[in-house]
Amino acid sequence: MTETATPLWEVFIRSRSGLPHKHCGSVHAADATLALQAARDVYTRRGESVSLWVVPSAEIVASDPDDKGELFEPTGTKIYRHPTFYIVPDDVGHM
Numbered sequence: 001m002t003e004t005a006t007p008l009w010e011v012f013i014r015s016r017s018g019l020p021h022k023h024c025g026s027v028h029a030a031d032a033t034l035a036l037q038a039a040r041d042v043y044t045r046r047g048e049s050v051s052l053w054v055v056p057s058a059e060i061v062a063s064d065p066d067d068k069g070e071l072f073e074p075t076g077t078k079i080y081r082h083p084t085f086y087i088v089p090d091d092v093g094h095m
Contacts, residue, residue, distance in 0.1 A: 007029065010057050011035075013044065016050060
């Protein structure tokens with residue numbers, strides 16, 4: 001008899017409207033609904049969030065840290081891609 005492992009899900013929380021979701025940990029669950037419930041139970045006990053995302057860990061594709069120079073260095077020569085030339089009004093808040 002073979003035993004199947006319960007899938008691992010990565011959990012992302014948004015603490016307030018307008019802020020980005022941030023990774024806060026992982027949970028094991030059989031499906032997305034159970035993963036969302038487990039994430040709520042484990043990571044939002046103090047009511048510090050307004051939104052949760054759960055993503056199957058197996059579906060996340062990440063870059064290799066050894067490829068850092070190749071992937072990210074070309075942007076250093078394109079200063080127009082950085083928002084340093086814009087004045088953001090104080091009324092905008094979290095951007």
